[in-house]
Amino acid sequence: MTRYYLPLVIGALLLTFWVSSDAQEIAAGVAIFLFGMLMLEDGFKLFGGGALERILERATGSTARALSFGILSTTLLQSSSLVSVITISFLSAGLISLIGGVGIIFGANIGTTTGAWLVAGFGLKINIAAYAMPMIALSIVLVFQKSRPLRGIGYALAGLGFLFLGIHHMKEGFDTFKDQIDLTRFALTGLLGLCVYSLVGTIATVVMQSSHATMVLILTALSAGQISYENALALAIGANIGTTITAILGSLGANFQGKRLALAHLMFNALTAMVALFLISPLRETVDWISDLVGIAPDDFAMKLAVFHTIFNVLGVALMLPMLNRLIVFLENRIIEPLPDVSRPRYLNEAVDEFPQTIEIALRKEVLHLYENAVELILHGLNLHRDEVFATDNVAALVRRSRTPFELDLDESYERRVKTLYAGIVEFTTRVGDKRVDPDIAARVYALRDVASDIVRAVKSIKHLRKNVLRYTVRRQGAATELYDELRTEIARIAIEIRQLGLTEPENRSALWLDQERAQIEGDARTASQRVDRLIRKGALTATAATSFMNDSGYAYGAMRELIEAARSYYIERESAMAEVERLLSLDEEELREAVPEEERGRG
Structure with missing residues (x-):
């Protein structure tokens, strides 16, 4: 339409100028x-x-x-x-x-x-x-x-x-024009x-x-x-x-x-x-x-x-x-609301590009949409039903009961429900980068893109876990099943805590739990090999199962880190006075290593 509209308007103007200067x-x-x-x-x-x-x-x-x-x-x-x-x-x-x-x-x-x-x-x-x-x-x-x-x-x-x-x-x-042409004639x-x-x-x-x-x-x-x-x-x-x-x-x-x-x-x-x-x-x-x-x-x-x-x-x-x-x-x-499609962006469209406030808020909602899709895939990939996990008051007991494998093509679900959304988020933030946006807002937009990246990496880690979760948790196989159940329990518990963080009023959210959880993860990750060695020496774990678990524990702890960091960036308000206090109290990487008690380091 523009192809015909623009020449028509320009032509009409030039003709008018020719008729009367x-x-x-x-x-x-x-x-x-x-x-x-x-x-x-x-x-x-x-x-x-x-x-x-x-x-x-x-x-x-x-x-x-x-x-x-x-x-x-x-x-x-x-x-x-x-x-x-x-x-x-x-x-x-x-x-x-x-x-x-x-x-x-x-x-x-x-x-x-x-x-x-x-x-x-x-x-x-x-x-x-x-x-x-x-x-x-x-x-x-x-x-x-x-x-x-x-x-x-x-x-x-x-x-x-x-x-x-x-x-x-x-x-x-x-x-001036009326002295030459009297438009009232028309x-x-x-x-x-x-x-x-x-x-x-x-x-x-x-x-x-x-x-x-x-x-x-x-x-x-x-x-x-x-x-x-x-x-x-x-x-x-x-x-x-x-x-x-x-x-x-x-x-x-x-x-x-x-x-x-x-x-x-x-x-x-x-x-x-x-x-x-x-x-x-x-x-x-x-x-x-x-x-x-x-x-x-x-x-x-x-x-x-x-x-x-x-x-x-x-x-x-x-x-x-x-x-x-x-x-x-x-x-x-007259204009029917389309059926929700979890694989498509819900909030990112050209209309929200116009103003900084809507850019940031729409992106926050879309990242939360991505997280909801991702956490469902993560829990289902571990043979845990999301609604049951969020409803239980005893996660460990629920994990021990959850032996029935989910009918789930994790690769296909990842492509459809996570990767497509993530691509939409990346494309949206790239559009924002081309606009004149306040540097503070641009920084928050790119931080939200990083949150989305953390979420995607967490899902990829669970994809690697899926094969051996099916192998060792569908039916009991002694110590190997217990080890994988512990990983499933920890991931499920973190998902529950993140959900509670989201339900908490913004002014009451605290980063201290995230630091404590991160310290616990780092401690468990460092002591995992010692625990496996002890089980092998006792004859409770085969070398094949031990090798699988050591590889998979790396993926599991990686997923936990990504989820915690995503929650920290998404939910914790850095501008508040309480956030400043918590920054002073929060643990840096060196302190995380020192925070694990000696007895924990030697636990096996």
Whole structure:
């Protein structure tokens, strides 16, 4: 589509420039305005530091809060498109509910009307270019600073400056343009005018992907007398339909929840537009009444358009809110949640790439998904049922009872449930590396990739164990069975402890257990050969079984180390004061060797 779309737009612009050189100023004004919006968004991403994302996560506890957040955030950012993209990103990452996301979209539609008020009441009545130049000049100084907040403020200030400059050039362009060509000659009245100009407004917003830019263009053209008030109303209605293109494009890389939200956005804006078209006459009368009430001059059509834009958006929300629950049910029935596929990434999609907060959180969820798959394979590979292991209060007794082999192709399961997920995680972190991400967030992302690597290595170790687990634990074979049962017990116990760590509140998690467990593993690993020697001398263990066990114990202790290190990196918060205390108390590699009592070292 882009292959045809881009040449068509460029060709149309060149033709317009050829017909009238004054149209260049209007086009340049639109371009400068859109560039300002991009800089404003970049400034938010730098300066926000995840602030808006954190607020968004908490702002969807109720429909009223979600609606209020949509209004406030869009008013501050002057971009319903950005708010829509953030909402889709958080919804795809599983951080907010669908009903909360829809509430935010409703609020964003009301919030976007404040842009029309600012332009009509401020931008068209004074020389805003005089404010734009100092803002742009000051912003350049800030953009080149090392501090992210200062650079963010610089980008935001430049964005506002370019917005003002774009509005100025659009206004000047239309003022000059009207001396050559009177666009009001193309005005259409009645139902035909409503339909045609609504379509024009929709197409213009789809091309620019900004209803705010379209509204500014409409207001500047209206103030210059280049379009009629009636046609401007229709253009504003069309702009509301066209603005859904951003959410639709954003949902293409999202999961089913993102697609549901994009459909809700389209349905809401289309219904609002239909109601506005159907009730255009009563709405115009209401605008006239409100304008007289607040002192807006009868011929101040720009301000009256701002009133109209607000009224029909508020009306749309008022009509949809009572049907919100039924809308959610419709969306859930229309776009069915796919059956869970444990072999595919659940949370990693292009929609969560947009913002640092969702990148990290989605990756954390996916790594946990990988661990859940892995721990099931690990326990099943040891002939232990995961649910039974997590439910028992006597792991050793459960292991002694578990002699029935699992019907399991561990190699095939590893390829399908672990390797595929791990490949998705690696590909995702590589994408993140290509983006401008805060170094701290990038470090945490790469740390999570390392956690995934630890988990994968643990599963590979169990793959090596599987053959002799089947050989020595399905039926009792004396000391060899006892040795393998001890390995199975230790691995199962670590899986249980890691699960408990995950269920513990973050502020109560401690790394001390992990250090103690690591010390115990190192001690057992060093004394394993001594124990085997003693059993061989007593005649309780054959040389063949001893050789197998020594190889397999290395794999088993390796798996335990990997699981503990994965749990440490994933669950323990390093930034807290308690974590700092625990760092001082934690054992380093030298202390781990010294921590094993002498009697343990000689145990056999």
